[in-house]
Amino acid sequence: MSSPKFLPVETLNSLVLGGLKEPVVFKQYLRNDKSSKNLESWQMLSWNIDKWADVLQDNKLKVRLGHRKSESSEPQWEGTCYSSHMTFNELFTWSKGKSKCHTSCGKELSSEYYWAYYDYVYMKDEINLDVLKQKVSWDIFGFPKRGANDSSIWIGTTNAHTPCHKDTYGCNLVAQVYGNKQWTLFPPDQTQCLYPTRIPYEESSIYSKIDFTNLDITRFPKMINSTPLVVTLQPGDVLFVPKHWWHFVENLNFSISINTWIELPSDTEDQLKEALVVHQVGSACQATDSTEIISSILNPNMLHIATMTASEIFDCVQDRIEQYRKSQDSHRTKPYSDLSSKELVSNIHEHETSIVDWVQLSSCNVERIKQLTFSEYLSLRKPDNSLIKAANENLSKIGVDTCAINLKLLLSSLTDPRVVDVLTEV
Incomplete structure (x- = not known):
């Protein structure tokens, strides 16, 4: 059986910086990273949970806690979630559904009803991640100067998720290093189907008012006109998210991923x-x-x-x-790159329309993501009736102001x- 084919670095760099206008998955490209001078690059793909716990030790990680089953059609914004601190081992144990913790405000929560997420953490700011930082390199995509200091890490339990949003700056490369994460993506021209809002305000993020864990078509009827792209990432995969594409991201099990945002001239x-x-x-x-x-x-x-x-x-x-x-x-006539112009396979400007040979890309383990009708998407998001809230749980309600x-x-x-x-x- 012949070994799988992978695209060369120069081609990958050009695709990321302007050749691709839709999301794709570079299947198992991290396991083929032979371009990096860092011999330890992406070694964490072979780590089991015990190894992860050994690397992260007993350092306390600040986690966000949200409802596994929301009773509201409002997204679980960061400001409305609880927060706590856990070691990696405690976070993994939380994923088993038989743990309790106290939040920063003193409330006791059970993992049976809440997910936990150590999310959107800039690796350069965390001394707890020093050993892990040595393993992160984006050389394979033609960015030899880009490593852990230009990356963020996301570690979370089943159901942990990020509200649907789009990033206003750059494009995104997402490396899945443990577990599985499902991405639901929408093109920029479907923005009005997603009811954009700047509240709560976060620089470089425009949120959707829709809670994708508890879809309310009556309140948000335009969403039925959307055609989402849905993909589940496996360890070793890298997802490319073009600029301004909307995305809702949810862990299907205990998951760890690392991403980097690539600057573009239009930023x-x-x-x-x-x-x-x-x-x-x-x-x-x-x-x-x-x-x-x-x-x-x-x-x-x-x-x-x-x-x-x-x-x-x-x-x-x-x-x-x-x-x-x-x-x-x-x-400027060409996009930003860590490579010189001579090293680029072609000078593709991010605003130009490029012709992509999908047959060739497919033969090199580049997976195009299937577009679904909204009814097909609904069939994927079946409600989980096994998650029943405790009868005595008191949900905080904000009064009308x-x-x-x-x-x-x-x-x-x-x-x-x-x-x-x-x-x-x-």
Whole structure:
């Protein structure tokens, strides 16, 4: 039996930087990483749970805890989830469904009803991950300077997930290193089917109002016009997510993945748009003294915006305008790359339409993701009736605050992508 074929580094680099306009899976490419000078690159693919526990030791990881079965049609935003600290062993034990922990606010939770997620963690900021950092390299895709310091890690139990959103900057490479994770993706032209919102605000992320763990077609009828792409990643796979593609991501079992966002020339325009949104969000925060309202407007990692002065917010916009003007003046003709232009197989600009030979890519273990009708997608998301909430569990309910509702409606209008696009052109 002949050994599987894999694309050369130069071709992979060109595909990532502009040749591909839709998500693909590079099947088992991590197991074929012979391009890296780092001989330890992606060795964690062979690790079992005991080895992972040995590497991460007894370091406490800050985890997010959410309901396994939501009774609301609202996504489980980061700010509405509980948080706690666990060792890797405790996190893995939590995945077995027979553990309890106390949250940072003192509430006792059971793993029978809550998932746990050590997510969106920049590896460069975590001293707990020093041994693991030596194993991460993106050489195989033509980015020899990109490693753990340019990557994020995600470790979570079954049902742990990220609310549906799109990233405003760059494209994304996602390496699956343990377990299985299911990705549901939507093209940028289906944005209005997904009910975009900037609340809660997080720079570079535009969220969908839809909770994909508890689909409410009555409330969000446009979603039936969407045609999602669904794929389950296996250890050794790398998923490519093009710029501005929407995605809902959920662990099917105990899962570990590592990703990196690749910068693109068009990011400077999106950074200007983000600064305009920050101006609107920051101004709204200055209009209220309520910490509860501010917490509902901002994602936890964005709370510093509430302390910014009007002058600081305006300076942020000014800086981004200057950056955008400089990028326009530079007249770039090729996308960013860690390789020199001579090493690229072709100079494909990210805005050009390229012709992709799917037959050739398929023969080299590049998997195209099947597009589904929404009814086909619904058949995949069967409700799990075995997860029944404890009868005595008290769900926290936020009271209706007219001021908060009005402020959010105003902010949603001012930060709508269509409004921001017009402001950017001006």
